[in-house]
Amino acid sequence: MAKSSENRTQSLNQEQIKSFQDKGYLVIDRIIDSSDFDLLISVISDVVDQQAKHFYEEGRISNLCRESEFDTRWYEILKQFSGQNEVYGWHTTVCGKPLFDLITHDAVLDVVGSLTNDEIQFNGDFWVRPKLPSEKLTTLPWHQDSAYMPNTEHHTHLSVWMPLVDVDHENGTLQFLPGSHKRGLRPHHRIEGEAFKSPTRDPIVGDAEVETLEMKVGDLVIFNNLVFHRSLMNQTQSIRWSVDFRFSQRGTPLAGLWHQHIACIVRSRHSPKTVASWSDWQALWESSPHKANFLW
Ligand SMILES: O=C(O)CCC(=O)C(=O)O
Numbered sequence: 001m002a003k004s005s006e007n008r009t010q011s012l013n014q015e016q017i018k019s020f021q022d023k024g025y026l027v028i029d030r031i032i033d034s035s036d037f038d039l040l041i042s043v044i045s046d047v048v049d050q051q052a053k054h055f056y057e058e059g060r061i062s063n064l065c066r067e068s069e070f071d072t073r074w075y076e077i078l079k080q081f082s083g084q085n086e087v088y089g090w091h092t093t094v095c096g097k098p099l100f101d102l103i104t105h106d107a108v109l110d111v112v113g114s115l116t117n118d119e120i121q122f123n124g125d126f127w128v129r130p131k132l133p134s135e136k137l138t139t140l141p142w143h144q145d146s147a148y149m150p151n152t153e154h155h156t157h158l159s160v161w162m163p164l165v166d167v168d169h170e171n172g173t174l175q176f177l178p179g180s181h182k183r184g185l186r187p188h189h190r191i192e193g194e195a196f197k198s199p200t201r202d203p204i205v206g207d208a209e210v211e212t213l214e215m216k217v218g219d220l221v222i223f224n225n226l227v228f229h230r231s232l233m234n235q236t237q238s239i240r241w242s243v244d245f246r247f248s249q250r251g252t253p254l255a256g257l258w259h260q261h262i263a264c265i266v267r268s269r270h271s272p273k274t275v276a277s278w279s280d281w282q283a284l285w286e287s288s289p290h291k292a293n294f295l296w
Helices: 014-023 034-057 073-079 097-103 106-114 278-287
Strands: 025-028 119-131 157-163 174-176 220-224 229-231 240-249 264-268
Touching: 014 025, 034 073, 034 097, 034 240, 097 119, 097 240, 097 278, 106 119, 106 157, 106 220, 106 264, 264 278
Parallel strands: none
Antiparallel strands: 025 220, 119 240, 119 264, 157 220, 157 240, 174 229
16 A cells, blocks of 8 residues: 555654553544545445345345445445444454555554554454444443453553544544553453443542543554543444554563464564565465454
8 A cells, every 4th residue: 555655654752652651542643644544445335335235135225325425324224124233343354455554554653663662563453343323332331451352461552543534522432531551450340231341340530531532534542451441322323433453562472362363563673574564464364263253
């Protein structure tokens, strides 16, 4: 993928690094040119198109909604038969070079590299999330990522989350509790009927500040595995699409993570020859259990 020359690819400055360390997350505005998402959006749109044709052939829908926009089509298709997302995130269906090009985008790696000494492993985890209007499945409770990723709490794991449409309080953006990572991993438990584990105790202590992110396409938020965050209900009539992936410093243990088979080095100043190309990663993907295990 041609990485737009207009991207302000740059390392984080000291102030940004300190803010990340203090708050556990950092938002960076306009770091990626919105056109750099075009190929991934095209992959997603193809999946939507294939699904629409499938539902049409099954007689479940009468309108393929071909004229609809990216941020409404999937919803308009599902609405015709009161359908819903079967999964909280798309994985196998969106895996390909456009996704890998975003994971290894210079601007993304410059940010991650500023926090990992420029020795970066992609830990294999990635999701494209279509958050539908009023959908419970994709509305995540307060959580720390380490509560969902066994044995990760003693190392830093970094999530990069990018909206594919502008996000705000109305359409299901993320909220963060600044500084909440400093208290370590809190106990989480599963509640009957809920897809995601929740903290056993409310993480909002006293009048703790909650930050609600407002982000445009091209902005990025990076957060660590211990900061409390959640994603709000989408109260609009369009879809909140986003993409996220996870990284850590080279050498950080990944044993036990379900996606460790597709982890790879994506930047290294010390051992540049170990950096995976698209074809290296494709080979890992092809021989991993993921292709067979994920319906989406
Ligand atoms: O995208 C979302 O709605 C939730 C993302 C999230 O909570 C996470 O990546 O940990």
